Amino acid sequence: MSNVPSRGAPPGSPAGPGPLTPPADAVPPVRHPDAPAPGEPLGAHYEHCFGCGEAQPHGLQLLARAGEGVRITAEFTVKPAHQGAPGLAHGGVLATALDETLGSLNWLLRVIAVTGRLQTEFVRPVPVGTSLYLEAEVTAVHGRKIYCTATGRLGGPEGPVAVRADALFIEVKVDHFIDNGRQEEIRAAMADPDQIKRARAFEVNP
Numbered sequence: 490m491s492n493v494p495s496r497g498a499p500p501g502s503p504a505g506p507g508p509l510t511p512p513a514d515a516v517p518p519v520r521h522p523d524a525p526a527p528g529e530p531l532g533a534h535y536e537h538c539f540g541c542g543e544a545q546p547h548g549l550q551l552l553a554r555a556g557e558g559v560r561i562t563a564e565f566t567v568k569p570a571h572q573g574a575p576g577l578a579h580g581g582v583l584a585t586a587l588d589e590t591l592g593s594l595n596w597l598l599r600v601i602a603v604t605g606r607l608q609t610e611f612v613r614p615v616p617v618g619t620s621l622y623l624e625a626e627v628t629a630v631h632g633r634k635i636y637c638t639a640t641g642r643l644g645g646p647e648g649p650v651a652v653r654a655d656a657l658f659i660e661v662k663v664d665h666f667i668d669n670g671r672q673e674e675i676r677a678a679m680a681d682p683d684q685i686k687r688a689r690a691f692e693v694n695p
């Protein structure tokens with residue numbers, strides 16, 4: 490049996506609010522005053538990131554832009570390397586696109602956070618070559634817990650919804666990465682002035 494304590498209701502238990510429902514005393518999210526302006530591209534938070542890194546040839550190379558309030562839009566084009574079934578995107582790749590878009594919301598809050606929960610709904614198949622248009626927003630904050638939701642549409646903002654997600658991100662310190670990441674990559678990231686600049690944007694001392 491796992492020694493990791495469960496934070497959700499066990500299977501078969503009566504339906505309750507669940508870990509993705511903000512508690513009654515959660516508060517609305519607050520856009521940081523120094524958040525990028527609406528429409529501004531966010532750029533990659535890490536060049537080797539599978540979701541957004543420009544130096545990751547098989548990754549999604551997802552491009553996110555700040556929206557109004559605590560909202561983000563993003564796009565990525567499904568490549569042959571992203572297939573599950575012939576000509577169709579792998580569900581895990583689509584979950585990655587949702588996760589990356591949801592994680593990018595933290596640029597607007599200026600907090601460092603990691604995914605604790607990600608619940609995905611796959612509504613329509615997504616063919617290779619599709620440009621998936623994603624929108625995400627933070628719905629509530631409770632202490633270190635950030636509740637958010639996202640959709641992905643085929644072809645553009647007016648396209649049919651293909652995927653949806655609800656997620657819970659947990660705020661962490663930069664030490665989360667320093668303590669847990671492989672030393673080789675941590676050392677390289679800390680030697681990179683651009684990476685340090687990105688970390689300073691979150692007012693942390695790498």
Ligand SMILES: CCCCCCCCCC(=O)SCCNC(=O)CCNC(=O)[C@H](O)C(C)(C)COP(=O)(O)OP(=O)(O)OC[C@H]1O[C@@H](n2cnc3c(N)ncnc32)[C@H](O)[C@@H]1OP(=O)(O)O
Binds near residue numbers: 591593605633
């Ligand atoms: C802005 C830059 C753009 C970034 C884009 C990145 C996109 C990609 C994002 C990712 O994919 S991140 C990688 C995937 N995620 C991880 O690797 C996280 C692995 N998990 C952990 O490291 C820890 O479990 C975690 C840091 C999430 C939580 O451990 P902690 O020891 O810090 O949490 P703690 O036990 O103190 O719990 C704090 C609160 O969160 C709650 N919580 C923590 N994990 C939870 C969980 N998994 N589900 C539900 N609730 C959770 C917990 O119940 C508690 O609630 P209360 O404050 O109300 O008591």
